[in-house]
Amino acid sequence: MRIVRALIGFILACPAAAATLVLFVYTPADLASLPSDFGADRLSEAGQFALAVTPHVVLFAALPALIGIVFAERNDIAGLPFYLVLGVAIAVLGFLTQHFSEAPGQATILQNYVLVAFLSAGAVAGFVYWLISGRYAAPEVTAPPAKAPPPAPSPAPAA
Secondary structure, three states: OHHHHHHHHHHHHHHHHHHHHHHOOOOHHHHHHOOHHHHHHHHHHHHHHHHHHHHHHHHHHHHHHHHHHHHHHHOOOOOHHHHHHHHHHHHHHHHHHHHHOOOOOOOOOOOHHHHHHHHHHHHHHHHHHHHHOHHHOOOOOOOOOOOOOOOOOOOOOOO
16 A cells, blocks of 8 residues: 555656746746736646646656655655655756756756756655655554553441
């Protein structure tokens, strides 16, 4: 059951990360400022872009996320900070991979806005994973059975 839960968490965290990245391209303020006839088209375009970005997020994040999830499950880590850090670490890896794969003379991804977009996407993915799956990584703690109170002293026999 843990594997299915982890898989579902990962499957839902990736589109959340992709949607977060897309919100840095199609900002909510830009979408809100458009006239209604253009706004719907732009929103549809943003949704299609998020769907197009999701497979790239899945492919890149699969191996690092698998390593982090296996580590968390084996060590019963269910705290939100672990999954936020894991998501951000995977996003930093993605950012650096993108930067180091740039051709010389090509426009660089090395900008604060892009870095914030990647970090935000990683934090959102970590939060969504924790919400769906990560918080259940630790076994449930059952309270020890309550001790029965000691028997009441019996009254002294009458003489």
